[in-house]
Amino acid sequence: MSVNSHTRASQKRSFATKSYERHLRASSASSETSLDLEDSVGSLNGLTITGSHEKQILKDVEIAQAHNDRVAVLIQRVRQTCLSKGSHGIQDLGIMFRHLDIDYNKRITFQELKDKLKDYGMSCSDIDLNILFCHLDKDGSGGIDFVELMEALRPPMKQCRIDVINEAFDIVDSGENGTIDMDEIRVVYAANARRHPKFISGEWTEEQTLRHFLDSLDTPGSPDGKVTRQEFMNYYAGVSVTVDDDCYFDMMMRSVYGLPAVSSRTKNAAKTAK
Numbered sequence: 001m002s003v004n005s006h007t008r009a010s011q012k013r014s015f016a017t018k019s020y021e022r023h024l025r026a027s028s029a030s031s032e033t034s035l036d037l038e039d040s041v042g043s044l045n046g047l048t049i050t051g052s053h054e055k056q057i058l059k060d061v062e063i064a065q066a067h068n069d070r071v072a073v074l075i076q077r078v079r080q081t082c083l084s085k086g087s088h089g090i091q092d093l094g095i096m097f098r099h100l101d102i103d104y105n106k107r108i109t110f111q112e113l114k115d116k117l118k119d120y121g122m123s124c125s126d127i128d129l130n131i132l133f134c135h136l137d138k139d140g141s142g143g144i145d146f147v148e149l150m151e152a153l154r155p156p157m158k159q160c161r162i163d164v165i166n167e168a169f170d171i172v173d174s175g176e177n178g179t180i181d182m183d184e185i186r187v188v189y190a191a192n193a194r195r196h197p198k199f200i201s202g203e204w205t206e207e208q209t210l211r212h213f214l215d216s217l218d219t220p221g222s223p224d225g226k227v228t229r230q231e232f233m234n235y236y237a238g239v240s241v242t243v244d245d246d247c248y249f250d251m252m253m254r255s256v257y258g259l260p261a262v263s264s265r266t267k268n269a270a271k272t273a274k
Helices: 003-012 013-031 051-083 089-098 109-117 126-136 148-151 157-170 182-193 205-216 229-241 245-256 264-273
Strands: none
Touching: 051 089, 051 109, 089 109, 109 126, 109 157, 109 182, 126 148, 126 264, 157 182, 157 229, 157 245, 182 205, 182 245, 205 229, 245 264
């Protein structure tokens, strides 16, 4: 499929929404008798819905909802395919896409998406792939932003897990510049590095062990030595899938990064909020 085809397809994505708004504007200016499904006066967002437009509005809304539902199903299928290969499955898929990014523009074409998903063991019809691609190609340029793809595939997490991940990032980011580098990792992770099996065996030096850990947090296949908050969150979203218990996940993060323990009062408040 050509870039132009994808651009046209992308432009059609918001058809239902635009059509919906168009009909509302038309209905607000119309002098026709207003009817709803009960043959009574109906309104939506303060605008009157006329009988001549009502069916089309409902049809457009149904189309939009069906489209969104299908996108959600497709994203979940890709996510589950990745996670079936382990907590690093999404990162491994990212590495595959990174190897295609020869010019480092961080964009993925339709054919690249199709080929790599197939290589990764996921079969999908061209129609479904086109729906997924057009949804992710937000600017209609014919390419998917790599970071946005990884974020879309990131497994959902409870707020309590997101909070402790952000707390860990804030502790490590001592420079408060929004990124973590080797020097900052060394401060909080050196003790853990010295307990790594490959350091103990002498295969890796402490520097190599720290570099390996930093690279595992970084963008898959293209580490630049600096980890953003989003990259940090993406990594631990994959880890989160393998940990069922919220308290254990919280304890693990606090242990690794030396975070202060949560008081029993805070824990009880968190449970009450669930």
